[in-house]
Amino acid sequence: MSAAKNVIATGASSGLGFEAIKQLLQQSEPYNFILGARSIAKAQAAYTELEFDTAKHTVHVLPLDLADLRSVQGFAQQALAQLGGKRLDYLFLNAGTLDDAKGPGPHGSSWCEGYVVNHLAQHYLVHLLRETLTVSESRLVFVSSGSIRSIGANDLGDLDIGLKADSGAGIRAIYSASKFVGLLGAHYWRRELPSCRVVAVSPGLIPNTKLASDMGLSMDMPDAKAIPEGAQNLLRAWSINDFPADREQIFLTSWGEWWPKDVYGLSLDPNLQAKWCLSREEIEKAEGLAA
Numbered sequence: 001m002s003a004a005k006n007v008i009a010t011g012a013s014s015g016l017g018f019e020a021i022k023q024l025l026q027q028s029e030p031y032n033f034i035l036g037a038r039s040i041a042k043a044q045a046a047y048t049e050l051e052f053d054t055a056k057h058t059v060h061v062l063p064l065d066l067a068d069l070r071s072v073q074g075f076a077q078q079a080l081a082q083l084g085g086k087r088l089d090y091l092f093l094n095a096g097t098l099d100d101a102k103g104p105g106p107h108g109s110s111w112c113e114g115y116v117v118n119h120l121a122q123h124y125l126v127h128l129l130r131e132t133l134t135v136s137e138s139r140l141v142f143v144s145s146g147s148i149r150s151i152g153a154n155d156l157g158d159l160d161i162g163l164k165a166d167s168g169a170g171i172r173a174i175y176s177a178s179k180f181v182g183l184l185g186a187h188y189w190r191r192e193l194p195s196c197r198v199v200a201v202s203p204g205l206i207p208n209t210k211l212a213s214d215m216g217l218s219m220d221m222p223d224a225k226a227i228p229e230g231a232q233n234l235l236r237a238w239s240i241n242d243f244p245a246d247r248e249q250i251f252l253t254s255w256g257e258w259w260p261k262d263v264y265g266l267s268l269d270p271n272l273q274a275k276w277c278l279s280r281e282e283i284e285k286a287e288g289l290a291a
Helices: 015-025 040-048 069-083 113-136 146-150 153-162 171-192 210-214 227-239 270-276 280-286
Strands: 005-010 031-037 058-063 090-093 139-143 197-201
Touching: 005 015, 005 069, 005 113, 015 031, 015 227, 031 040, 031 069, 040 058, 058 069, 069 113, 090 113, 113 171, 113 280, 139 171, 139 227, 146 171, 153 171, 171 197, 171 270, 197 227
Parallel strands: 005 031, 005 090, 031 058, 090 139, 139 197
Antiparallel strands: none
């Protein structure tokens, strides 16, 4: 039997992320999963119920609250210890949340929770795993969304206002803006980690996830897809090897094609990427994590 593929993942305790891991646990290729979850007991119970082949696959669930960057620090340390110096084949950044900006930020952050969870915390996690990712020549899969198309050039100047805690912005505005910034992060790491392969991917319109139902989406909508199909769309970003010659073309659509760059052209600006993709030291200082 071939050596197990090692995976660190966020957002895999329910919804699309859980379904994606479930499908991989049904495959013959062995996997070693290291998963972050807010509720360890709930996530462990969900995976135990799958009754997968434990002689082939392993699933380790570690505590992770992406609204708390100290929790991200602890998760990274435990995940690397669990990895034990082995190659990290995949970093699967799937976690997402819906949140308006009508109250204080989590744990004293100046940013709203939707921004912290959907971008800042996962960007920080990549910083904490950077050395291992580089040595391993890992594949980083950023779960994005077609909602990034709602951010236009006229919106860019307002992002750092709307994404702040207590800005009053609604859930749809926060979700689209935070996903756009997350795509900036994917491009940032594409440039910063040249030995790695970075892929952004959209699962498509998946109304039956909690995230989508909270936004009022339904299966009656055109192009709506069930959760298993959405998970398959995400897993395409794990397996695809037919990459465009242009390394800026990283966004894989839910129908399996590479989106032309003009769809997400605003995210290609290196200056905009640098503005929103802070260094590890900048994050730790801003979020009160510096010693």
